[in-house]
Amino acid sequence: MNCKTFEMFLYNYLDNETQEQESFELEVHLEKCQCCRNLYNYEAEFHNYIKSKMKEKKVDVPLDLKNKILSNKKQFHINYNAFSLKGLASISIILFSVVFLSKVSMGYSTVSENYGADLLKDIKIVSNNEVKLNNWIKKHDYKNFKLLSFDKNKLKLTPLGLAFNKKKVIVYYHYKGNKLAYKNMEKLVYPEENFKEFKVKNKTFFIKKSSDVSIAVWNNKNGTSSCLEAQMPESQLKEVLYSLK
Amino acid sequence: MIFNTKKKKFETEAIKYMDGLYYLGIKFTRDEARASDLVQETYLKAFSNYKKFQEGTNLKAWLFRILTNTFINDYRKKRRENLIMDFNDNENIYYNWIEDNVKKENRNPESKYFFKKLGQDIYKELDNLPDSSKMMILYADVYEFSYKEIAEIIDAPMGTVMSKLFRARKMLQARLHSRAEEMGLLKEKENKKINKVVKLVG
Numbered sequence: 001m002n003c004k005t006f007e008m009f010l011y012n013y014l015d016n017e018t019q020e021q022e023s024f025e026l027e028v029h030l031e032k033c034q035c036c037r038n039l040y041n042y043e044a045e046f047h048n049y050i051k052s053k054m055k056e057k058k059v060d061v062p063l064d065l066k067n068k069i070l071s072n073k074k075q076f077h078i079n080y081n082a083f084s085l086k087g088l089a090s091i092s093i094i095l096f097s098v099v100f101l102s103k104v105s106m107g108y109s110t111v112s113e114n115y116g117a118d119l120l121k122d123i124k125i126v127s128n129n130e131v132k133l134n135n136w137i138k139k140h141d142y143k144n145f146k147l148l149s150f151d152k153n154k155l156k157l158t159p160l161g162l163a164f165n166k167k168k169v170i171v172y173y174h175y176k177g178n179k180l181a182y183k184n185m186e187k188l189v190y191p192e193e194n195f196k197e198f199k200v201k202n203k204t205f206f207i208k209k210s211s212d213v214s215i216a217v218w219n220n221k222n223g224t225s226s227c228l229e230a231q232m233p234e235s236q237l238k239e240v241l242y243s244l245k
Numbered sequence: 246m247i248f249n250t251k252k253k254k255f256e257t258e259a260i261k262y263m264d265g266l267y268y269l270g271i272k273f274t275r276d277e278a279r280a281s282d283l284v285q286e287t288y289l290k291a292f293s294n295y296k297k298f299q300e301g302t303n304l305k306a307w308l309f310r311i312l313t314n315t316f317i318n319d320y321r322k323k324r325r326e327n328l329i330m331d332f333n334d335n336e337n338i339y340y341n342w343i344e345d346n347v348k349k350e351n352r353n354p355e356s357k358y359f360f361k362k363l364g365q366d367i368y369k370e371l372d373n374l375p376d377s378s379k380m381m382i383l384y385a386d387v388y389e390f391s392y393k394e395i396a397e398i399i400d401a402p403m404g405t406v407m408s409k410l411f412r413a414r415k416m417l418q419a420r421l422h423s424r425a426e427e428m429g430l431l432k433e434k435e436n437k438k439i440n441k442v443v444k445l446v447g
Contacts, residue, residue, distance in 0.1 A: 011411055015385065017392050046418060047386075053367050054387040061267045065281045069263065069288045 001029040006036045014047045198238065207234060252295065258304050259291055265305075265388060266312050272383055273316045275372060286319075287312040306394040313380065313398055362428070363421060370420040378413035385410050 006029050012018045013026050030040055198205055266287060270280030290311050291298075298307055371379060384390045384398060395406045 011414065012392075012407065015392070046414070050367070050382065050386045050414075050417070051389075054383075059264070059268045059271060061263050061284075062277070062281060065267065065284060066263065068281075068285050069260070 001025040003029075003033060003036055006030075006033070007039065010040065010043055011047075014044060200238075207238065251300070255295055255298065255300075255304075256292070259288065259308060262305050262308050263288075266308060268387075269309065269312060269383060270316075272372070272379065273312075273376070283312060283316060286315055290315065303394055303397065305388075306390065306397045309384070309388070309390075310398045310400070363425060366424050367417075367421065370417060370424060373420065374413065374416060377409065378416050381406075381410045381413040382417060 006026060009018060009022055009026055013023060018026065030037055198207060263284065266284050267280060270283040270287075271277060274280050274283060287308060291308055294311075298304065371382060374382070380399070381395070384395045385392075390398065392403055392406050392410075395410070396403050399406070399409075401409075
């Protein structure tokens with residue numbers, strides 16, 4: 001080890017990237033060379049300075065970005081699972097092909113599972129055609145699900161995957177016995193334990209405790225699931241469910 | 246089933262690095278909106294190329310690589326070649342600079358503490374570095390990636406990583422010296438030589 005090689009290895013040493021033998025040689029050289037000791041002191045100081053300074057600075061990720069990424073995550077599911085298509089431009093094509101496919105080969109549950117608010121949002125961006133979209137939603141709802149005769153603005157039965165409440169779109173996914181639900185537009189994840197199980201005439205429901213908006217999720221006999229969102233307290237929603245069955 | 250455990254694990258892991266990626270994005274683009282776009286694009290790419298990621302390898306480095314490549318290819322006017330060529334010259338200058346300032350003059354023990362007096366200036370000087378140098382310092386000193394990980398991120402051999410990092414740090418030192426000189430924190434005798442180096446470095 002001479003002064004030149006010492007200099008070459010110094011940063012590696014400071015970064016803990018040297019082998020045991022190299023470290024040993026560096027330390028031996030450091031002991032006997034005043035020049036390199038000065039260099040070492042200087043560089044170590046600089047090294048510490050940068051590291052400590054840089055650590056101080058932290059930036060918070062904007063909430064907006066976090067939300068976008070979480071929605072990308074879901075969109076990725078949608079694209080990846082169902083169609084393996086990439087890019088937003090292709091989504092408008094999905095819209096039509098899926099409506100077609102759902103009639104031909106896919107079961108309902110696939111469609112509802114893979115359709116999320118983000119997809120809808122993106123279609124809006126791409127096609128900018130809300131009328132078409134709304135028609136599709138109506139059609140989809142109508143064909144696959146019984147609409148309950150409640151005040152439509154307040155209460156609507158929707159497929160698992162889509163829940164519409166005026167301007168709000170909410171997405172629910174199956175997960176572990178259908179207890180977990182994702183509220184998409186507001187990027188809220190309801191943890192599993194927020195849902196409490198209760199039974200109405202042999203049918204099991206999972207209902208989220210709330211004083212404002214309550215949500216009930218359940219399985220249907222044909223293998224699909226449904227969810228019900230209502231702007232009412234949990235107790236009231238329970239009453240509705242009792243009266244339903 | 247919409248979630249499978251492997252995919253879910255991948256996503257949960259990937260989301261954890263959002264803070265780091267965003268900070269890097271800000272450092273790269275110097276603009277919050279563009280940084281957001283960059284990070285979002287990074288995640289989009291990561292999620293859609295999830296199958297290409299091999300489990301057990303370094304996810305953090307993989308994500309940083311995607312962000313780096315996206316930045317170089319899409320957000321930066323100069324292309325990758327330029328980035329690599331950026332600072333291959335002037336190598337000897339740095340060596341001379343060390344000899345001048347550290348070895349021959351037997352540096353004044355006080356002067357190594359000038360860094361601390363610089364305060365926030367380090368961020369400004371870091372921002373003023375060429376992208377290639379800035380990257381190296383960010384990877385090594387902010388995110389504390391190992392040389393191996395950095396090699397993965399910038400897709401270059403370890404030797405290149407070492408020499409690039411060496412030069413990047415020297416460049417930052419030279420700039421900090423120059424700033425210290427402006428602030429009157431360094432002796433004049435030292436200053437002249439440093440100044441010469443800084444001028445050459447640009």
